[in-house]
Amino acid sequence: MRLHSFPLLLSGLSLVTGVQCxxxxxxxxxxxxxxxxxxxxxxxALQDDIKFAWNSLEQxxxxxxxxxxxxxxxxxxxxxxxxxxxxxxxxxxxxxxITLGSFPEYQLRLHTKKRSNPLSLGVDTVxxxxxxxxxxxxxxxxxxxxxxxxxxxxxxxxxxxxNGGPGCSSVTGCLFELxxxxxxxxxxxxxxxxxxxxxxxxxxxxxxxxxxxxxxxxRSSVSSTKVAAKDVYAFLELFFxxxxxxxxxxxxxxxxSYAGHYIPNxxxxxxxxxxxxxxxxxxxxxxxxxxxxxxxxxYGPMACNASLSGxxxxxxxxxxxxxxxxxxxxxxxxxxxxxxLSTVTCLPANLYCERILExxxxxGLNVYDIxxxxxxxDGNCYLGMDYIDKYMNLPEVKEALGAEVDSYSGCDDxxxxxxxxxxxxxxxFQQYIAQVLDAGLPVLIYAGDKDYICNWLGNLAWTEALxxxxxxxxxxxxxxxxxxxxxxxxxxxxxxxxxxTFARVYDAGHMVPHDQPEAALDMxxxxxxxxxxxNR
Numbered sequence: 001m002r003l004h005s006f007p008l009l010l011s012g013l014s015l016v017t018g019v020q021c022x023x024x025x026x027x028x029x030x031x032x033x034x035x036x037x038x039x040x041x042x043x044x045a046l047q048d049d050i051k052f053a054w055n056s057l058e059q060x061x062x063x064x065x066x067x068x069x070x071x072x073x074x075x076x077x078x079x080x081x082x083x084x085x086x087x088x089x090x091x092x093x094x095x096x097x098i099t100l101g102s103f104p105e106y107q108l109r110l111h112t113k114k115r116s117n118p119l120s121l122g123v124d125t126v127x128x129x130x131x132x133x134x135x136x137x138x139x140x141x142x143x144x145x146x147x148x149x150x151x152x153x154x155x156x157x158x159x160x161x162x163n164g165g166p167g168c169s170s171v172t173g174c175l176f177e178l179x180x181x182x183x184x185x186x187x188x189x190x191x192x193x194x195x196x197x198x199x200x201x202x203x204x205x206x207x208x209x210x211x212x213x214x215x216x217x218x219r220s221s222v223s224s225t226k227v228a229a230k231d232v233y234a235f236l237e238l239f240f241x242x243x244x245x246x247x248x249x250x251x252x253x254x255x256x257s258y259a260g261h262y263i264p265n266x267x268x269x270x271x272x273x274x275x276x277x278x279x280x281x282x283x284x285x286x287x288x289x290x291x292x293x294x295x296x297x298x299y300g301p302m303a304c305n306a307s308l309s310g311x312x313x314x315x316x317x318x319x320x321x322x323x324x325x326x327x328x329x330x331x332x333x334x335x336x337x338x339x340x341l342s343t344v345t346c347l348p349a350n351l352y353c354e355r356i357l358e359x360x361x362x363x364g365l366n367v368y369d370i371x372x373x374x375x376x377x378d379g380n381c382y383l384g385m386d387y388i389d390k391y392m393n394l395p396e397v398k399e400a401l402g403a404e405v406d407s408y409s410g411c412d413d414x415x416x417x418x419x420x421x422x423x424x425x426x427x428x429f430q431q432y433i434a435q436v437l438d439a440g441l442p443v444l445i446y447a448g449d450k451d452y453i454c455n456w457l458g459n460l461a462w463t464e465a466l467x468x469x470x471x472x473x474x475x476x477x478x479x480x481x482x483x484x485x486x487x488x489x490x491x492x493x494x495x496x497x498x499x500x501t502f503a504r505v506y507d508a509g510h511m512v513p514h515d516q517p518e519a520a521l522d523m524x525x526x527x528x529x530x531x532x533x534x535n536r
Contacts, residue, residue, distance in 0.1 A: 143213060166424070283436060295462060310449055484522040
C-alpha cells in the first residue's frame with residue numbers, strides 16, 4: 001500500500017514536529033533570518049517553481065511549524081515511539097543466534113519452540129519460523145515470519161515479500177493478500193487461503209524498515225530506501241547462512257506499492273556484491289511507485305480518459321483540466337529532484353505533486369480501488385487490515401510469534417513521515433530496474449487495473465520509457481491475452497520481450513492477490529516456474 005503524502009503530513013502539526021530523527025543531509029538554510037532555498041545551479045523558472053511549492057506548504061502547515069519540524073528533523077535523534085520494546089529476557093535456549101564475520105554489526109535471531117510457536121496459531125501447517133534481524137550498532141530489530149512451501153521446500157523457490165507505505169507491515173501481505181491465511185473479523189481466527197503463494201514457494205515476510213509492525217528501535221530510524229536496501233541485503237546473507245538448504249534454490253524478490261522503490265534498490269545492492277552467497281533470480285513488483293516523473297502524469301488519464309483507463313470517466317472536465325495544469329509544474333519539480341537528488345528539491349516536488357490526487361479524493365472513492373468507497377475511515381480503507389491490527393496485538397499471538405514490542409500497527413505514520421521529509425518518495429528508482437535487466441535477470445511489473453494511486457497506465461508508461469539494452473524489443477511487443485491455467489479464465493493482458501514483462505490484471509485494485517487471488521497465484525506460479533513470457 002502506498003500512503004498519500006500530503007494528507008498524512010497535514011494530519012496534525014504535533015505529529016509533524018514529532019518526526020525528529022536522523023539528518024536530512026541537504027540543509028534548508030534561512031533567508032531574511034527565516035528561510036532560504038539553496039537553489040544554486042537551477043534556472044530562474046525552476047527556482048520559482050520550487051519556491052512556489054515551499055510557500056504552498058508553509059501556507060498549509062504554518063511557517064513556524066514547518067521550520068520547527070525541519071530543524072528538529074535535521075538535528076535531532078529520537079526513538080521510534082509507536083512500537084517500543086517490551087521487557088524480554090533473552091535466553092540462549094530459546095533463541096538461536098546466527099552471525100557472520102563479514103557482517104559484524106548484524107545478527108539473525110531465530111526463535112525456538114521453547115520461546116515461541118507460530119505453528120500453534122493455525123495460520124498454516126507447514127514449517128514456519130519467526131525471529132528478529134538485529135543491526136546492533138544502530139539498535140535496530142526487524143521482525144520476519146518465514147513459511148516453507150506447501151509443495152516441496154527442498155526444491156521450490158524462495159520469495160522475499162515486502163509491502164510498501166513507506167511504513168506498512170509485510171504481515172499485510174501474509175494475512176490479507178498472498179499469505180497462507182486471512183482472518184475472520186468476528187473471531188480473529190485464521191481462514192485457510194488455497195491461493196497462497198507458498199503453494200509452490202517458500203515465502204519470507206520481512207517487516208522493514210525499522211519501526212514497522214513488530215520491528216523496533218530504541219534510538220535509531222531509517223529514512224531512505226538506500227539505507228533500507230543495505231539492511232535487507234545483510235538480512236539475506238544471514239538468512240541463507242541459517243537456511244543453507246535453500247541457498248541454491250531460485251530466489252525472487254516480490255512486493256507492491258512503495259516496494260517499487262525498495263525492490264529495485266535492494267536488487268542493485270545485491271548485484272553490487274560479487275561475493276554474495278546466494279543468487280537473485282528475478283523481481284516482481286505489483287502496482288509500484290518506481291518512476292514518479294512519469295507516473296504522476298497518468299493520474300489525469302486514469303480518472304478522465306475512459307478509452308485509455310478501461311473504466312468510466314470519474315472526474316469532471318474541470319477537475320481533469322486542473323490535474324493537467326498541476327502536472328505541468330509537478331513535472332518541472334520532479335525533474336529538478338531527479339537532477340539534484342536533494343531534499344530541498346525532492347520534498348517540495350513530492351508534496352506539491354501529491355496534490356494532484358485531491359480531485360479524486362474529493363469524490364469519496366477509494367484511491368486503491370476506483371470502483372467504490374473505502375470500507376473504513378482510517379486511511380487503510382479495508383476492514384481486513386483492521387482485523388490484522390487486532391490480531392497481531394492479541395497477547396497469545398505476540399507470544400506465539402515472539403514479538404518484542406508492546407504494540408503492532410499495520411502502517412506507521414512516523415516511519416512514513418521520515419521518508420517523506422528526506423524527499424525519498426519523489427526520487428527515481430527505475431534506473432536500478434535497467435541495471436537488473438542489463439544483468440540478464442527477468443523483471444515482472446504487474447498492476448491491477450482498478451487501482452488509482454499506482455495505476456496501471458503509469459506503470460505501463462514507465463516500463464515503455466525505460467532505457468536498457470533490449471528496450472526497443474520491449475517497446476515493440478504487442479499485448480496478448482492472458483488466461484489462467486486453473487480454469488482458463490481471462491485474467492488480463494501481457495506485454496513482454498522475454499526479459500521485461502508487464503501484466504495488466506483485470507478487475508483488481510492496488511492489492512492484486514487480495515482482489516484476484518486465483519489470477520495472482522497463476523501469475524506467480526508460471527513466473528517462478530520459468531514461464532516469464534507466459535507462453536504456455
